[in-house]
Amino acid sequence: MSGNLEQLLAEEAELQFDHLSHEDVLALGLHLLERVRRERLPVVVDVTFSGLTVLQCALPGSRPDNLDWVRRKKNTVSRFWHSSFYMGRYYATKGMSLTDKPHIDASEYVDHGGSFPLLLRGLGCVGSITVSGLAQDEDHALVVSVLREWRASR
16 A cells, blocks of 8 residues: 555545445444454454444454554544545655644544544545554555445445
């Protein structure tokens, strides 16, 4: 994953939804969980919708620290309505990090890849799908891949 800003914005445009229900988001989370279990990935997964944690699971090999990474990544998505990977690449092009901004607390936000917004066309961000435990570009690529698979199966 190159982290090209245009490519990351194109992913966000591609992976928007016309409709999402709580049941849809739960099905998406279960699809993610099935994938990481099948591949035996040492990650924490989290799917949030309308302010509710719909699914959160720590897979074997993940660590308590991954829960904090998930929290900070999804805080970033919730605040900026962009993937946490996009936010990191965006600030890297400016020679800085998101948390270099004076109003951004590093204990609450992080600009590392792995959280992706659940975007409803015409409305905006209604939740997030997040993974922590792999390298940030791998976390991001996993989430994007799962979103594509799930959308193709509907």
